[in-house]
Amino acid sequence: MIIIIKKYWIYILFAISVVIFLITTFKKTKNQQQVFELKTIKVSTGFGYEINKNNNSFIKQTVIPAVEGDKVFATEAEAEKTGKLVIYKLEHDQMPSISINELDSLNITK
Secondary structure, three states: OHHHHHHHHHHHHHHHHHHHHHHHHHHHHHHOOOOEEEEEEEEOOEEEEEEEEOOEEEEEEOOOOOOOOOOOEOOHHHHHHHHHHHHHHHHOOOOOOOOHHHHHHOOOOO
16 A cells, blocks of 8 residues: 555656646747847858857858859848848748749849
8 A cells, every 4th residue: 555655656746847847948948039140241252141040150051042053142132131031931930941932032133
């Protein structure tokens, strides 16, 4: 009888500790919001962009994504528009990849 009671309390204490662990982990995740920052950068013959996440380098794009070869953005504005789209995707839990169709909709020179 005593052994059954001890096992019962062990299970209860284990369940309580798991619940406490999950609650504290959830609060930390909720409070640690991801902050993205976009910077355009000058590269060899054009522009690119960098995205920092919580002040740490996260993405450095020195060529136009989804385009064959090493083509760079012709203008700083093109690099900025594309970087903003990537940040939008990251903030909405989407893959940050860029397609040719998205480049066309942004009027990016390829």
